[in-house]
Amino acid sequence: MPPLKRPATREQRTAIVHGILCFVLMLVVLQLWLLTATMNAWLGGDDAAVWPALGASAACLALNLGLLRYL
């Protein structure tokens, strides 16, 4: 017998949205810091951080887009 799947109630969906919101907020703050630090380094003539920072920021975006599926 297949397991019974009940649709989530609004309280449950709201709790999920709160959890996702916390994760997304942390990732976006991390990206903001990354962007300002990279910009400062690049304007100071240091190119070494540019590509790793782009990779890290893209990874954060991919995580955020993954979480978007559950909203």
Add this chain to the structure above:
Amino acid sequence: MPSSDDPQSRFERARDLDPRVDTPGREGLTGSARADVYEAAQQPDTVTIAPDLRPPDQQPRWRRDFAIDWPEDHFVARRDFAKFLVLTSGAFTFGQGWIAAKSLVRKNEPAPARKRIAALSELAPGSALVFGFPGEHDPCLLIRTADGELFAYDQRCTHLSCAVVPRVAEGVLHCPCHEGYFDLRTGRNIAGPPPRPLPRVELEVEDGEVFAVAVQRRTV
């Protein structure tokens, strides 16, 4: 007192609706629907019923996105805020990509050509001169201290690109926009909001002539 022949009353009579909030069984409810309509609601705090009387999950998208009841409104607002944050995340990644692209462009730029600034005899000790390097529209400062040493820096403050003013006697460069200070001998940011030292212009002196040869950007 409202007329019993107004459009709202006619609508309620036609659909057999009871708009009174004190009707037994539907106290505190909003909207104009029969009390038994609410019994089918999935959520106990869904107190507003749409005019077509269908449950919330069968309503059109626009109506679900503009909720009336507080719990549903909280859910919609937080969900949309999370979606907007993901959009912001995309914008930050785009910004990183923009920096990476500019970095590639900068890497492929040729080194600036050596450029004559002035003759040493034109620059008295304790004075400064504005010149353009590497382009005519890249303002730089050539400074000659009282003891005859030469220093040259990009004139744009590293905070918001205001023009810095040399105070040779005090040994500083001052940005009047936000009270930023740089050391005259090193170009380092010593006070105020500037986050980086001023880019240093490398100089060569040949036969009493001063030449700019390169710009050295620094983070510390």
